[in-house]
Amino acid sequence: MSALAPVLAALFWGIVVLSVLVFVHEGGHYLSARACGMRVTEFFLGMPFRHNVSWKSKGRGTRFGVTPILLGGYTRICGMEGTRSDKLAACLALVQRRGRVGASDVAATLDVSVDDALDLLATLSDWASIRPYYNPDKGEYEGQATYPEAFETLARDDRLLTEYDRGHDFSRPGSTAAGEPRPIEGDAEAFLAHERSQTYLGKGFLRRVITLLAGPLVNIVVAFLIVTVSLSTVGVDTILDTNTLGGVEAGSLADAAGLKAGDTIRRIDGTDVDSWSSLTEALGAVRSQGRDFEVVAVGQDGVERTLTIDVPADGVWDKLGIDASVGHRQLGLVESAGYAVRYGQMVADFAVRLIMPQHTMETLQGASSVIGISAMASEAASEGINTLLLFVAAVSMSLGFMNLLPIPPLDGGKVLIEVVQAVIRRPLSVRAQRYVSYVGLAFFVVIFVYALRNDILGMLAR
Secondary structure, three states, X not given: OOOOHHHHHHHHHHHHHHHHHHHHHHHHHHHHHHHOOOOEEEEEEOOOOOOOEEEXXXXXXXXXEEOOOOOOEEEEEOOOOOOOOOOHHHHHHHHHHHOEEEHHHHHHHHOOOHHHHHHHHHHHHHOOOEEEEOOHHHOOOXXXXXXXXXXXXXXXXXXXXXXXXXXXXXXXXXXXXXXXXXXXXXXXXXXXXXXXXXXXXXXOHHHHHHHHHHHHHHHHHHHHHHHHHHHHHOXXXXXXXXXXXXXXXXXXXXXXXXXXXXXXXXEEOOEXXXXXXXXXXXXXXXXXXXXXXXXXXXXXXXXEEEEEEOOOOOOOOOOXXXXXXEEEEOOOHHHHHHXXXXXXXXXXXXXXXXXXXXOHHHHHOOOOOXXXXXXXXXXXXXXXXXXXXXXXXXXXXXXXXXXXXXXXXXXHHHHHHHHHHHHHOOOOOHHHHHHHHHHHHHHHHHHHHHHHHHHHHHHHHO
């Protein structure tokens, strides 16, 4: 059982960290979609699963919840999927007129195949203009893998607003319940255009891009805030610019000469030093000469000693074996923010190098998979809450910048598709978008395999 403890701890902290960060990411999408006037039907922590714990907001219509598969999260924004057809208006009008209708009836009325009829109904359901009707007499149930045979109207108030629209009020006279007929008064195409305007598809280019970018940007902002607050309140260990040694490596040239942790270096080969920077500068000068040299040091007892550093016979040495003194200090708010920005620049550079062919393989050598992240999360948690929060910030920053890469199906890839559609002034076909997404998925499968390989080799080397 003791052997399983590290594995269970890594699994627990990995799930906690990744779930929280995906929840934050999806929260960015949800909030931006609502702010841009889009209907959102679901916002869940965890992957889609039939059994879950959830509640439905009366004011927004969105169902919030948690599923047992805590390996991500999702937000269902209306209008991001579905077919484009000139029969949508007629299909919506038919459902509104009858209240509830089966796919076979739609197919017969609109002279289309049953599969095409299901595509039309599924698209309108994705828009939250109608909803699936699960008939228990036919063994249908909510959460099944396929759509049911029939679909029905949504509850609408006297202004035709649904539960997903701002300002709806079903207590007003003229409101109708779900499944009740509510024939369209006026032009069916105009009513369809109104419904479409409440979805992602019906919003302008800027609002769609904002909604897509909100998820990764929230991850980056959260990471920035965590790092800034941590460094300015808890503080950080930093190298002190002093000539007093923080440590001496066992078996090093310095150790062989008799230098000790706490010694203060006064001179190196006749050059006075009074700081860590001047000390390293003096060492650099003597290293190139390839000869023995003297070091004058004052011990913690106040006694000055002159020691000789015996370099290898070939005159080549990489390091003396001394460590700088480290002190803990709280940084100012501006300095902390500067550190956070510089760290963000490093992560962004890593992400960009990943898609540069000349640097891809080199960059992959430092990548970690979910397994590696889980192990590091467990280790960070064992060192304290502040270390764990800084690790969460690091993963959040990586998640944010990786999602900005212009590769479908990442958010950055979806933005790229929006840009392309804006340039060519027509939507890309669903098939074209699907093929591009397959290429992107293949790329990330390769990344995952290499990252997993790195983690496995790292564990075997321990």
